[in-house]
Amino acid sequence: LEANFSVIRNEDGPVNGLITVLHDVTEKETIERERREFVANVSHELRTPLTTMRSYLEALEDGAMEDENIGPRFLQVTQNETERMIRLVNDLLQLSKMDSDDLKMTFEMTDLGELLHQISERFEMITKDKNIGFNKDIPMHPLYVDMDKDKMTQVFDNIVSNAVKYSPDGGQITIQVITRAKAIDIEVTDEGVGIPKDSQPKVFDRFYRVDKARARNLGGTGLGLAIAKELVESHDGYISIDSEWQKGTTVSVTLPYSVHEKAGVSE
Numbered sequence: 001l002e003a004n005f006s007v008i009r010n011e012d013g014p015v016n017g018l019i020t021v022l023h024d025v026t027e028k029e030t031i032e033r034e035r036r037e038f039v040a041n042v043s044h045e046l047r048t049p050l051t052t053m054r055s056y057l058e059a060l061e062d063g064a065m066e067d068e069n070i071g072p073r074f075l076q077v078t079q080n081e082t083e084r085m086i087r088l089v090n091d092l093l094q095l096s097k098m099d100s101d102d103l104k105m106t107f108e109m110t111d112l113g114e115l116l117h118q119i120s121e122r123f124e125m126i127t128k129d130k131n132i133g134f135n136k137d138i139p140m141h142p143l144y145v146d147m148d149k150d151k152m153t154q155v156f157d158n159i160v161s162n163a164v165k166y167s168p169d170g171g172q173i174t175i176q177v178i179t180r181a182k183a184i185d186i187e188v189t190d191e192g193v194g195i196p197k198d199s200q201p202k203v204f205d206r207f208y209r210v211d212k213a214r215a216r217n218l219g220g221t222g223l224g225l226a227i228a229k230e231l232v233e234s235h236d237g238y239i240s241i242d243s244e245w246q247k248g249t250t251v252s253v254t255l256p257y258s259v260h261e262k263a264g265v266s267e
């Protein structure tokens, strides 16, 4: 704690007051420490794919390229690492926009049910190999919610892609919508690896992963849920996670909602 004192007195008169301003130095230190950790994390996250690529490229140069089995496999690794780096840099750019309040939001009345159906159909297409079953428990009637459609699409993309990533082959993913008086809940439940209880509050932190090696192999950047949280909060909503290790995970998003809202008109 840092203290500044100012004496208040009438012109040439006696002292008749004292102002004490207390600064919380620890908060400044925390911000500075978080900034340093963030830069260290970013450097580490970028260095890992680069060093991986360097060793695969060296091996290719040293003869692996001539081997018709190993050559294409090693090239594929460098391709995957490049793609992960692009994802990482895109995520970082987005976070930096959010940090500087540079994120432009375009709110419009959007049918949430239709949006969720579209997202789930897209994932059904791209995860055919994994044989994941998508169950939907979404009311049939339109559910108009005031949102930035692209941003909320990204939120659900991040959540559903985690559900897919951490699910076993043939696992079931359930997307459920629950409407309440002034809010709407969207819950995405999977039967995947789950998250130990003590790790659950940390999954929304930037770069936090329960199992770094596995998350990285699955192409994760460790930023997906941090971005989702910021985007949901810019909708005055909130996001939470409930999970049981080895059983499965539910991620819930709650958004403000009024039953009376219709497309473009709210009461």
Ligand code: ADP
Pocket: 158, 162, 163, 166, 190, 192, 193, 194, 195, 203, 208, 209, 210, 211, 215, 216, 219, 220, 221, 222, 223, 224, 225, 226, 249
């Ligand atoms: P990543 O890109 O690594 O998936 P996220 O920010 O999206 O990063 O998630 C952070 C971490 O939370 C993940 O690395 C993973 O350990 C854990 N996690 C997130 N969603 C799930 C899920 N559905 N099942 C199990 N673990 C999950």
